[in-house]
Amino acid sequence: MTEGTVDVTATGDDVAVRPPRRRAPRGQGELLRDEILEATERLLLDSGGDEAAVSIRGVADAVGVTPPSIYLHFADKNELIFAVCEKHFAELDRRLQEAAAGSDDPLESLRLRGRAYVRFGVEHPGPYRILFMSKPAMAPEWWTHERIQESASFMHLVEAVQGCIDAGAIASGDPIRISVAVWAAVHGITSLLISKSVLPWPDPDELSSFMCDVLIDGLREAAAHS
Amino acid sequence: MTEGTVDVTATGDDVAVRPPRRRAPRGQGELLRDEILEATERLLLDSGGDEAAVSIRGVADAVGVTPPSIYLHFADKNELIFAVCEKHFAELDRRLQEAAAGSDDPLESLRLRGRAYVRFGVEHPGPYRILFMSKPAMAPEWWTHERIQESASFMHLVEAVQGCIDAGAIASGDPIRISVAVWAAVHGITSLLISKSVLPWPDPDELSSFMCDVLIDGLREAAAHS
DNA sequence: TGCGTTAAGTGAAGGGCGATAGGTTAGCGC
């Protein structure tokens, strides 16, 4: 047996090999696209977020279609996988904004944002890994600068940091550089928790809270230099 | 053509398909093991650290042997890949110790350690990704608790943090929790630089220096709580 | 009602992968 993939296929045969599927009506070819996305997401979830364990064949079987039909809507497997994760990316921003709205204090709001970030990653390890921990070569063409740097989530973080600066809660400095540092810090926690989930980590909330506290205390100072 | 793997096979055919190879003498079966490791490392480097682009067949060809011979020395592909990365793990600790020895001041020593960590990851993205960013299911059995938590590198970090506490340079607290936070922070930088290498990041040294400065300033305070 | 057009989907195959079962050859002591 091919080991190294955990074989979670026993989670339920309610998905596997749905046999028929009526051809979509004339102008509605895009219907299949949605069904493919839905099935892929389910399989990705069932596999514990291991995109290698999700196969085009498996998706095709789950939809009730043959593999080549997938390629009518997605250029290759990577594009399909990333398309599934796009909605999670949007939800991440939503969750962060929701969390940040939990306090009027800019600092506390930033802390809440950091906690929510880590929690999101831990709760959606599959999409998180694909979005933020995959090899650069794996991401499709369109997933580059504008997708992350100009993304809503990052911009919202920069705004939050700027808010802290404006309120005098942290020392002034390049808000983008500070944002990158904050992002890297909470991403580091998330990434380690996901990759080394077998190690005896502290509670994610406790860890992210501690990290945010330390960062904010540090940013309160000059954090001198340029 | 199978896209998504960058096709770096053009780097040089000096490795590919070395045809013969004399059978090893009677008690020297382990010789092949070393040749396999060496070839795998070379291929892993040539592929830009993409373990999926390194195939058992390719390694066998490079060594001048047939694929089943690989399995005489490694249980499966993952074990082979991780075996290659083990030496890099040891070198990481060496590099960190060397960097930390660059200053007698505990704080400056910790900063140097953080910078060296990020630099190592950026210089060895392949092994770093496999060691610290891979799926938990991918790591072999023996690569767990004792391998990281009780590893030299982590213990050395804890000692460095304890040194800062003893010197009164940072507030007292659980050195392990602090070490985890420091590790997560520099790992976050490294991970983002590796995965999103296409984004316009600041200089790695500058980024890690800034992160360490902020963390240390923050840890100087109480960073209250338990 | 019937028919051409064309979107929607297949069948079959190419090429590559990890892994295994069972056979073969070459080194070495005697």
Add this chain to the structure above:
DNA sequence: GCGCTAACCTATCGCCCTTCACTTAACGCA
């Protein structure tokens, strides 16, 4: 020179992604 066995190979299974050429079904229109 001969057997034993470590060292290695041949052949194959089953899976994967992807593509090309082909078929079938929906629909406007006469």
